[in-house]
Amino acid sequence: MITALIADDHPLFRRGLRALLGTMGEVEVVGEATNGAEAVTLAASLRPQLILLDLHMPGGDGLTAIRRLTALPQPPHILVVTMVSDDDSVFAALRAGARGYVLKDADEPDLIRAVLAVAHGEALFSPGVAARIMTFFSARPATDPFPGLTASERNVLQLMSRGLSNEAIAGSLGLSAKTVRNYVSNVFAKLHVASRAEAIARARDAGL
Incomplete structure (x- = not known):
């Protein structure tokens, strides 16, 4: 069973994401956070294997949260789920320690695939994000x-x-x-x- 924590400041999106994860028999949502600081606190106590985290939240931004989460004694795998896909955000998240980066408008099968991949230690990105990474590395x-x-x-x-x-x-x-x-x-x-x-x-x- 994969334990997961959702960190997003929009309650409707958290509810939808929890419902989607609930359709996956191998994933259990153990908590929800509304900002980055809360995500770090909950991760330290709940020790989820996976955190689905938005980059832009009030009361503690996602990038700072990623850096603090990866410094925990038992760091979780982090999948960024956000609306922003500019180069600065993508590469800042990867440098901070995120293993995956998908957009909130991704199809459900793509999001499920990303959840499973990142939870098992792999790296996976939305097609548009992957294209940006390839362009960057090819330059x-x-x-x-x-x-x-x-x-x-x-x-x-x-x-x-x-x-x-x-x-x-x-x-x-x-x-x-x-x-x-x-x-x-x-x-x-x-x-x-x-x-x-x-x-x-x-x-x-x-x-x-």
């Missing part, structure tokens, strides 16, 4: 620290440097796990490193 800087990498290999390296597993990278980029493993092997060979930790260190040193 090479004027001075490329790793000119030998292809665009796909660079995308994988950037996601590795953000702590994503191969499975999570595959889910976020819409690739098979085997394809991601091949890209990771290519990255190791081209960067002349022997481990994931070394590759991540090189990427972070380069500012990726």
Whole structure:
């Protein structure tokens, strides 16, 4: 059973989200929060595995809440469910520690898929958000620290440097796990490193 907490300041949306989750036999909603600060307090006491959280709420914003939630001794997986999809919001949420990002107007099957994926430690994004991520990662800087990498290999390296597993990278980029493993092997060979930790260190040193 997946325990979930809903954090949103709109009671009608919370009610609808709770009803949707209630149709999923494997999910139990253990609490509701109306702002980010309340979400952190409830998460510390209820210890849900998953939090569905809006970014913009009064009395404690979502980004601050994500940072505080990921610092808990038993941090929950966080799925952002919001109306905003601008680049700043998307990447700020990912940097803060969110594992998924879907829009409130997503179809029910897409939202259910995101809930299950993020609850199990995977990363999943709405199609429009995923497209923004791909565009961002495909944009090479004027001075490329790793000119030998292809665009796909660079995308994988950037996601590795953000702590994503191969499975999570595959889910976020819409690739098979085997394809991601091949890209990771290519990255190791081209960067002349022997481990994931070394590759991540090189990427972070380069500012990726």
